[in-house]
Amino acid sequence: MNWISSAFTIFKKDAQIELRTRYAFNMVLAFVLSSLLLIMFTLRAQELNPTPKSGLIWIVVLFAALSSLGRSFISETDKNTYNLLRIYGSGSSIFAGKLFYNLFFSLVINILTFGLYIFLVDLAIVSWVAFYAIILLGTAGLSSVSTMVAAIVSQADRKGAIFSVLSIPLFIPLILLLTRVTKTAFVGGLKDGFTNDFAALIGFIGVTTTAGILLFEYIWED
Secondary structure, eight states, X not given: OHHHHHHHHHHHHHHHHHHHHOHHHHHHHHHHHHXXXXXXXXXXXXXXXXXXXXXXXHHHHHHHHHHHTTHHHHHHHHTTOTGGGGGTOOHHHHHHHHHHHHHHHHHHHHHHHHXXXXXXHTXXXXXXXXXXXXXXXHHHHHHHHHHHHHHHHTTSSSHHHHHHHHHHHHHHHHHHHHHHHHHIIIIIOSOTTHHHHHHHHHXXXXXXXXXXXXXXXXXXXX
């Protein structure tokens, strides 16, 4: 119960800060809107075939994640409040609280992004099961990688640059998997072999989350 309470305290703190300032939300929303409009007017996405249409959305989601989710631990060190986190509990509970907040924040952003994108490019959903899966698993994957990398680079100089350099190679296999599942949701529907992609996504999320907890425990005790 103490572990859950500590994780919830961290989640609540970050959520209250964001609700009070709305800095990250407004920044990401402006980025998403401008990116979608750029795709509409430069690539004429509404005239593309469904297959490239289904993949373009992850470019927007990826860079939106890079611009916001990396702040989870970096903001603590920038404000010199990192050591205050030790009051609330163990390293794993701190990491879990940050991860839950990133999950919640990115889920809201991704739902808005997909809703706007589907409306603007007139994209039909073929499989609702696959669509819900890409929203949930994509959000979990992006959040797990971002939280893990942010925890690693939180004590380094030039954190923003290091975060992007370390996270993009980890995002590449995730985006490739998500693109295939997105094609299932918007183009092909559920076919034989689709479970392999879902299993790979779940495995990726499990590995990155576990690695993040283990690495952060080392950083926490250092």
